[in-house]
Amino acid sequence: MPSDPTPPMLRTLTEGGICTIIADNPARLNAYTRDMWEALPRLIREAEANPAVRVIVLRGAGTKAFSAGADISEFEGNRTGAEARRYDEINHEAFEAVGRAIKPTIAMVHGYCFGGGCELAICCDMRWASDDAVFSIPAAKLSIGYNPRWIRPMLSVVTAAKAKEMLFTGRRYSAADSLAMGLANAVVPAAELEAATRKVAEEMAINAPLSIRAAKEAVDEFAMNPENPDFARLDRFVEACFESEDYAEGRRAFMEKRKPMFRGR
Ligand code: COA
Numbered sequence: 001m002p003s004d005p006t007p008p009m010l011r012t013l014t015e016g017g018i019c020t021i022i023a024d025n026p027a028r029l030n031a032y033t034r035d036m037w038e039a040l041p042r043l044i045r046e047a048e049a050n051p052a053v054r055v056i057v058l059r060g061a062g063t064k065a066f067s068a069g070a071d072i073s074e075f076e077g078n079r080t081g082a083e084a085r086r087y088d089e090i091n092h093e094a095f096e097a098v099g100r101a102i103k104p105t106i107a108m109v110h111g112y113c114f115g116g117g118c119e120l121a122i123c124c125d126m127r128w129a130s131d132d133a134v135f136s137i138p139a140a141k142l143s144i145g146y147n148p149r150w151i152r153p154m155l156s157v158v159t160a161a162k163a164k165e166m167l168f169t170g171r172r173y174s175a176a177d178s179l180a181m182g183l184a185n186a187v188v189p190a191a192e193l194e195a196a197t198r199k200v201a202e203e204m205a206i207n208a209p210l211s212i213r214a215a216k217e218a219v220d221e222f223a224m225n226p227e228n229p230d231f232a233r234l235d236r237f238v239e240a241c242f243e244s245e246d247y248a249e250g251r252r253a254f255m256e257k258r259k260p261m262f263r264g265r
Helices: 034-049 072-078 081-099 115-123 148-155 160-169 175-180 190-205 209-224 231-242 245-255
Strands: 009-015 018-024 055-060 065-067 105-109 112-114 126-130 134-136 186-188
Touching: 009 034, 018 034, 018 190, 034 081, 055 065, 055 115, 055 190, 065 105, 065 115, 072 081, 081 115, 081 148, 105 115, 105 190, 112 115, 115 134, 115 148, 126 175, 126 190, 134 175, 148 160, 148 209, 175 186, 186 190, 209 231, 209 245, 231 245
Parallel strands: 018 055, 055 105, 065 112, 105 126, 112 134, 126 186
Antiparallel strands: 009 018
C-alpha cells in the first residue's frame, strides 16, 4: 500500500557552514502553505543563532520548482475577508525574516519561481538560477493587491520600469531574461546548479563573517534609506571588524602565507 504523502513542510539541512532551507510541497510545485510561511522566520532565526552556519540557501525540493508561490488551494479558507490581512502579515514576516537575515542568503532557483516564491527569491541577497528557471509575479492575474512592502525589495534588484513590467503584465521571464534584467546573479545548466550554488556559498562561508555583515548592512541601508542612511550604525559594524579576533587572524594568516580561520568574532 502506498504510504501517505508527507505534508507540505520546510526542511533544513546544515553542512559545511551552509544551512539549506527546503520548501517541500512537490504535489503543488513547492507552493508555500500558511504553515510554511509561519515556520520560515523561526528557521531563519535558528540559522542566524547557529555559529556553524555562515550562509543560508533557500531552495525547493527536487528540481521542478523553487516555489510556485503561495498555496492557492488554501486561499478560500485563509486568504479571504479578515483572514486575508492576517495572511499578508504572516507572509510579510517571512519575507522580512529573509530580507533582514544577518547572514548571507542565496536563492537556488530550479524551474518555477512564481508569486510569493519569486518575492522570497528577491528578498535573498542573491539568486543562482538553472537554465530552466521561470520567474513571474502573477498577482494581477489573480486580482491580488500586491503589498507595497514587497515592492521595495524588488527595486533593489531590478529597475522601477522592470518592476512595473513584471507587476503590470504578470509575464513569465526565462532564465536568460532574468539574467539580463539583474534578477538572477548567474544562470547555469540545471545539472550544475547545486554545485554552482555550493561554490559561491563556500566562497562566502570561508570569509570573515563580520566583514560580510558590515557590507550587507551597508548595501541594504542604502537601498532602504537612500536619502538619509544611518552612517553611525553602519560605522559600528566596520569598527566591530577592526576590533575583532578575526582581523588579527586575517593579518597573521597573510604574513604566515596560510588560509585564515575565521570565527565571526
Ligand atoms: N498553489 C497551489 N497549487 C499549485 C500552485 C499554487 N501556487 N501552483 C501549482 N499548483 C498545483 C497545480 O494546481 C497542480 O495540481 P494538480 O496536479 O492537483 O492539478 C500542480 O501544482 C502542478 O501544477 P500545473 O499547473 O499542472 O503545472 P504546470 O507546469 O502546467 O504549470 C505553473 C506550472 C507554475 C505555471 C502553474 O501551476 C501556475 O500558474 N501556478 C500558480 C502560480 C501562481 O499564480 N502563484 C502565485 C500565487 S499568489
